[in-house]
Amino acid sequence: MAHHLVWLRNDLRCADHPALYHACAAARQTGSRVTAVYVATPAQWHYHDEAPAKLALRSQLLTSLRQQLAELGIELLLLECPHYKDIPALLLAELQQLQASNLWFNREYPLDEQHRDEAVSAALSQQGLTVNACHGDMLFAEPTLNGQGQPYKVFSPWYRDWVRKNSELALPTLQTPAAVGAAVAVPATAIALPGASSYREDLWPASEAAAQQRLHSFTLRQLSDYGDQRDIPSINGTSTLSVYLASGVLTVRQIFAAVVAACEGNRRDWREDHWFRELGWREFYKNLMIHYPRLSRGRAFKAETEQLYWQRDEALNQLWQQGKTGFPIVDAAMRQLQRTGWMHNRLRMITASFYTKLLFMDWRQGEAFFMQQLLDGDFASNNGGWQWSASTGCDASPWFRIFNPTRQSEKFDPDGNFIRKFVPELAELPAKQIHCPPTLLRHACGYPEPIIDYSQARAAALAAFKALTPVQ
Ligand SMILES: Cc1cc2nc3c(=O)[nH]c(=O)nc-3n(C[C@H](O)[C@H](O)[C@H](O)COP(=O)(O)OP(=O)(O)OC[C@H]3O[C@@H](n4cnc5c(N)ncnc54)[C@H](O)[C@@H]3O)c2cc1C
Structure with missing residues (x-):
């Protein structure tokens, strides 16, 4: 029973896929079969703030990959269990059912994923099955x-x-493996993962x-x-x-x-x-x-910043999330996120700095919201970006650097074209006024007043960071 099972995770491709490539090579040597499996874990995804839009993209990617694999003679199976902790038993049963002796996967590095893979490896090894962990990310x-x-x-x-x-x-880089058997049949229905909504296929064909x-x-x-x-x-x-x-x-x-x-x-x-x-x-x-496993446990890289007493204000949180802060560049950025599932890097820095340094809200809350929205949500980059912006991270923005959203807007959207696209109520304003419209114009356009006073908020944040005492 040399049958090989390739476990797909965040590696939805055929080319340069070490686990798939080496499983196919091993199967060819012994004349055995290859099957692929994807395990949906809705409760775990919820816990990890996986975006419904990202799950929609992933559903389509899996549908497309199932076709590619079928042409290589590889069937893609879909399994489901609530949590990562349920996966070892599920995979063990599947391997036994297929009479497969080998499991292949590409390593993943966040802590929960590492623990998941260790548990799977231990459970399979106990049964004399071989686990092949490759490197591909x-x-x-x-x-x-x-x-x-x-x-x-x-x-x-x-x-x-x-x-x-x-x-x-x-x-x-590794090529797409050659076929390991005759093409297999593909179900007519598209794959729909639990929790998936819809996403902008026009911007990112799957x-x-x-x-x-x-x-x-x-x-x-x-x-x-x-x-x-x-x-x-x-x-x-x-x-x-x-x-x-x-x-x-x-x-x-x-x-x-x-x-x-x-x-x-x-x-x-x-x-x-x-x-x-x-x-x-x-x-x-x-x-x-x-x-630093503590990063996967929601801890700040700089321990002293755990002393910061972040503000809790659900009303402010909602206004930021909805793009109704009264700071046009921040609102345009947050609406880009809602409308496309993606945000430009400069705007991620501006909105995250606004959230943490001016609203003085906990970076962990902003990090989770981004994850719930982003098509490119990636734990390490999102955590790194938020901790950079909040000055709690490794090689982060210095604590006294606080973006002025209006100055950022004038510098990086000088003609106001980006604001016009995502905040249509301001579309008719001239470039000179669009970055911080005067009160009367705001009223005329139906656009809100700023939800905070920039100078006061900045002074309060500086005082809070200045008061931190070093931690040994
Ligand atoms: C608060 C915050 C949250 C972020 N969350 C994520 C996230 O969840 N997922 C994510 O992929 N990136 C994240 N980033 C990083 C960056 O904003 C995006 O990678 C970038 O905007 C993606 O657009 P692009 O592919 O056009 O990038 P390009 O400018 O074309 O860059 C190419 C690639 O380089 C990488 N990259 C570029 N800048 C960064 C960066 N600062 N940090 C890490 N990788 C980078 C990305 O993989 C990107 O696709 C975040 C940044 C901030 C400030």
Whole structure:
């Protein structure tokens, strides 16, 4: 019984998929079969704040992947149980039913996922079954450590070391495996995961081919302008690939290969590439999550910031969530999130800084809300971004840096085009007035007054951070 079972999780692709690739290679050697399985865990997803829109995207990705796998001779099974803790028994029963001896998966690094995989491995090993854990989510299997063998706490030196390592150790990407059998039949009905709502298919078509196409068109046409355009939310200056990366439709190794090829084509050094450096943040935050389990337990990286007494005000929370704060750039950003399931990076920084430093609300609450909305919700990057904005994190924004939303708006949306798109009640205002309309104009447009006084809120936040006492 050499039958191989590939357990899919946040890696919904066929190409550069180590678990699938090696399972198929092993099956070919022994002339055995490969089956894939996906386990829905609705109660766990609820606990992890998985966005209903992201589950809708995932349903469609699975439907598309089921077709791709079928052509390779691999059936995709769908199983369901409430929590991660229920998975070992479920998978064991499935392996026994299939008379399969081998389970394959790509590792995941947040704490609950690590515990889940350890429990599965222990349960299967006890029954004499083989568990093969592969590496597929980061460029390197092991986190990058400094000269003393310690985790880096500052991004820039970490990045230099990471780039050096990439130059020396970059692995080739893996191809989609060849078929391991005759094509299998595919059910006519689309997959609908529990808890899924709908999502903007027009913006992110749900297939591996669409993700690859976006990667190649971005590296071909937009990569060289990224440095100049990345901070302007009104233009499509960033890749929007985060949505595909978060569900594992693309890999960072494929992106690395595309960046190197594009830079070589333009006689540029990929080590200097601005976009690749931003991708470094994704991996840096994953490194932190591996080294510091407290991050997966809702704790601040900087222990002293646990002393902060965050405000609890559900009314303010609701106004921020709904994009009704009276700060046009903040409201436009929050409405972009509601309407598309995605938000531009500059705006994530502005809205998170507004929430934590000016409303003085707990970053954990903002982090959870983003996760409930984002199509690209990724635990490490979201946690890293929120802790950066709240100045509670590793290599975070300094505590005395508090974005002025109006100044940010004037700088990064100078003509007000982004605000006009998402806050239509202000669409007719001239650029000079759109960033902070005078009271009379607000009334005329049906737009609210600012929910806080910026200067007072800023002074209160500075005083709170200043009062922190160091923790040993
Ligand atoms: C408060 C806050 C919350 C965030 N939550 C998430 C999240 O849940 N998921 C997520 O993928 N990113 C998150 N980010 C990071 C960043 O905003 C998004 O990765 C980026 O906006 C995605 O758009 P893009 O694909 O067009 O990025 P591009 O500018 O094209 O960048 C390419 C890729 O690099 C990575 N990247 C870029 N900037 C960052 C960054 N600052 N941190 C980590 N990775 C980065 C992403 O994988 C991104 O897809 C968050 C940032 C903040 C400030």
